[in-house]
Amino acid sequence: MNHLTLRHRLLILTLLPSLLIGIALVIYFTVSGIRSLESELHAKGLSTARYLAPVSEYGIITGQLENLHTLALATNQEPSVKATVIVNQRGRALAVSGRVSMASETLRQKLDKPGLVAETESWLAYGAPVFRSVSESDSLFDPTQPSDKPLAQEVIGHVFIELDKSILITRQHDLLIRGLMIVLVGMIILATLAIAVADNLSRPVMRLVNAVRAMSEGKLSTRVPPASTGELGILEQGFNEMAKNLDEIHQSLQTRIEEATVQLAFQARHDALTGLLNRREFEIQLEKALAAVQAGGDQCSVLFIDLDRFKPVNDNCGHLAGDEVLRQISQLFQGRLRDEDTLARLGGDEFGVLLHNCVGPRARQVAEDLCGLAGAYRFIWQDKVFAIGASIGLTQVTREVRNINELLAAGDAACYQAKESGRNQVCEQAAHAPTERRRETGEWVTRISTALAENRLVVEAIPVRARLQHVLGGPLVELTAHLVEPGQPSISLSALLDAAERYELGASIDLRFIEVAIAAMARAHQSGKQIHCLVPLSGSALGRSELITDIARRLAAENISGRGLYLMFSEAASTHNSSRAIDFTRQLRNLGCQIALSDFGSGLSSFSHLRSLTPRLVKLNRSLTRDIGSSRSSTSLLRAIQEITSDLDILTVAEGIDDPTLLEQLDQLGIDFNEGRAIGPREPLDAWLEGVALRTLS
C-alpha cells in the first residue's frame, strides 16, 4: 500500500469497497433468491405430497391401481416433478410414474407427516403418509369407539414424489450471471467516475510533488501554476511563497558564502594580526619568484627578519603589547618597502621580505635600512620603553637555487648568523651554500647544561683601558664567554644569552660568571692585588634572591669584600623590572657589590635609571660611540651624558672601540674606560689575570 501513488490509492479507495459491496450483494441476492426458490420448491414438494396423499387414500383402500397410476401420472405432469411413487402400508409400490431415483429403503420408511425424505444435488424427494380418513359419526351407533377420544389415524400407505433441482440450478446460474453483469456495468460506470475524480485530485498533487522534487534537486526557481481551488489552491499558493522565500534566502546565503569565502581566502593568505601575507602565501610567492628567475626573469632577493628582544615585551607587558609591537614594526617595514615588494609575517616575531628585481648592494642597503629602522624603533607601553632590534638574513634568488627550501634554509641560517653575531645586523648567505640550521629548544637546553657541566663555557676577559690610572685602585676587566663545542663553531655570549633568556637558562650562566669572577678576585687578593670584574648578568637575574645568597656565600667563603664585583644589567632589563631592580641593587650594594648598567643611552629612560639604581658604572650604547668624530650630534650627546654621569660620580665605559684614534677623543670627552680591539684582544681570564699580576709585579 505504501508504494502506491495518490491516484492509485484514490482509485482503490473508491472502487474496492464498491466492488466488494457489489459482489456481496450479488451473492446475497443470488443466495436469497436461491433460498426462496428452494423454499418454493420445498413448499411445492410438500404441498404436492400433501395433496396427493389424501387423494391416493381411496385408491389404496380399494386397491384400484389404475386409479393410483392415473394419479401418479397426473402428479408427474406438474412442473419439476420427475417421479411419483405410491406405496402401500408395507412399502410395496402400487403406482410408479417417471424415473425413480429414491432408494427402496426410502420407500419403505414410515412417516407421520409430510416431509423431505431424501435430497441429492440434482433432486429432492418428499413423502407423505396416507391416512385412513375418519368421518364424524353418531356415537350412539358406535359404542365401541367413544367420539370424544380421537381415533389414532391409521397409515394405509405413502406417496413419494421427486422434484428435479436442475431448474433450480439453472435459475441459480442465471441469477448469478445477471447479478455479476449488473455489478460489472456498475463498476465500469463507477470506475469512469472514480478515474475522473482521482485525476482531478491527483493532478494538482502530482504537480506539487514534481515541484517539491525539483526543489529538492536544487531547482529553486520552481513554481506551481496556481490552478486549483480550495485546500489544494492554498497548498499551491503556500508552496510558491515558500519557494520564493527559500530562493531569496538561498540567494542571500550564496552572497554571504561568497563573502565568507573571499574572507577565508584572504585569511588563508594573510596574517590576521598584521594583515601581511602569511608564511604559506609567502612561500607561494617565493615559488613564483623562483620560477620567474629560473625562467630568465629578473633576479630578486629574500630577507628573513627575526626581531631582537621581542620576548621581554611579551613577558613584561603581555601579549597585547607584543601584538602591538608586531603591528607597528610591520607598518614600519611596509613604509620602507616598495609596492612591488612582498612583506610577510612568517610566524611569531619573524618576517620575510621578497624584494623583486633587487639584488646585490641594493638589497643589502634595503636590509640595512630595515635593520636601522628596527634598531632605532622604540616601543612605549605605559611608562616603559623597549628597544627592539632586528637580525636580518639576506639571500639572493638566483638560477642556481633549486627550490625554495634552499632559499628558506639559507635565509634562516643567515638570520641566525646575524643573531649570533650580536643582533641587529644583516648577514648574507647564498642559497646553495651549506647551511647551519638554527638549533631548537630542547637542543639548547641540553647544550647549555652540558656545556656548563663539562666546563665548555670558556670565560674570557675583555681588557679595559682606564683613562686615568688608579681611578679604581686596580685594573677593570669585563667578563665574557663563548661556548666551545667539539666540531662546532663557537657561540658568542650574546647569542648564548639570547637563547638562555628564551629558554629560562640565564641563571646558570649568571652563577657561572659570578663563580669565576669571585674566584679571580680571590686569587688576585691572595697575590695582594685588587681587580674589578664587570660581570654581565642576564635580564632574568634581576630580583632573583638566590643570586644574592650565592654571592654572599662565595664572598664570605673567600673572605673578600664585594667592592670589586660590578654586576652589570642591560638598561632594558632594568627598565622592565624597575621596582624589583631597585630592591635588588640595594641588596647587592649591602653586600658591598657595585651595580653597572650596559647599553646605556639606548632608551629614553636611561637617565631616570641613574637616580633609581644609582649605578657605579654605565657602559655606553654602541650607537653613541659608533659615529664619534664624524657626527657632531653624537659627540654632543656623548658629552652631555658624560657631564651628567660625572656629576653623579658614575663611571662611563665606551665599548667596541676598534679605532685607536678615537681613544684620544674619548679621553677628551672624559669617558673613563674604553674597550675594543683598539685596547686589546679578548683573552682567557686566567691569562689576563696572570698578565695583570705579572705587570704589576714587574
Place this chain on the structure above:
Amino acid sequence: MLPMLSARLLLCLVLLLAPPAWAGSVTLLLSDSTGPYAEFSSNFSEALNSRRWTIHLVPKADAYTPGAPPTDLIVTAGSEALRQALQRAPPGTPILATLLPRQAFERLVGESARPGRRLTGVVLDQPPARLTAFIRYLLPGQTRIGLLTSPETRTFLSALRQSSGNLQFDSEDVDNDTALLPALNGLLPRVGALLALPDAAIYRRDNLKSILITTYRQQRPVIAYSSAFVTAGALAALYSTPTQIARQAAELIEQPGTLPVIVYPTQFAIAINANVAQALGLNVPDEASLRRSMLGEGGR
C-alpha cells in the same frame, strides 16, 4: 341363538315387568354426561312427572354404586350405562335401557346372561315398516335397495322384507373389513340405493368415507340411520333424537302395563343432505313434506 334368547326374555318381561303405577324412585344411569346423553337426561327429567317420581341421576355409568339409594327402576342411556347396570344392579331391579342400537342391546343382554331380570330396551333402530315407507317417499322411482349385512343384522333383513311392498332388498354379506369394499362394489351396480342399517361391524367412522365415496362413484344414494351419516355424505336419514327417545321412555314409565323386550321409537326425525341430492341429480322432497307423507300414511 340370539333370537331364541330374545323370545325367552320377551316372555319373561311380559310376565314380570309390571311398571308401578304409583310413585317411586328412578335411577337414571348415563353412559356419559355430555352430548346426546345430557339432552336425554334433561328431557327425561322434564317429561317424567316429578311429583310421583324421584330421579336419582348417575351421570357417569362407571361411578354407579347399586342400592344407594334404593331404587324401583333403573333407566340407562347408552350402551355403557346398560353394561354397568347389568353388571352391578341388584337382580330384582327392572332396567329400562335406552339410546342404544338394537344390535348393542342384544349383544349386552346376551353377554350378561342373567335370566329373570326385567329388562326392556328402547332401541334407536327404526321399525322396518317406517323404513320402507321412508324409502318409498324419498326415492319413489327406486325399487331395488341394497343392504350390507353382518351376521348380527341379517335377521333384520327378513323383517324388512316382510314390509317391503314393491321394494326389493338385495344384500351382500360382509364378514370382515377387507370384504367390505368388494362387497359394496359388487352390490351397488345391482341396486338403485344403499340402505345402511345400524351395524357396528360394517359402518364405522374410519370406513364411512370410503363407503360414501364408493357409492358416490357409482352414483348411488345412501339412506342412513343418523344425522351424522347425512352430514358425512349420505342422502338422507330416518332417525330418532335423544329428546324423542327420552319422552318415549318417560311415557313408558308412566304407562302401566307390560313392555316388550325391544321397543322401537315412536317418534322420528328426517335429515336430508340437499347437496348430495343435487350432486346425484335427485329431486327429493323436503323433510317436512316427507314427514307429512309418512305420518299421513299412518306409519308410526
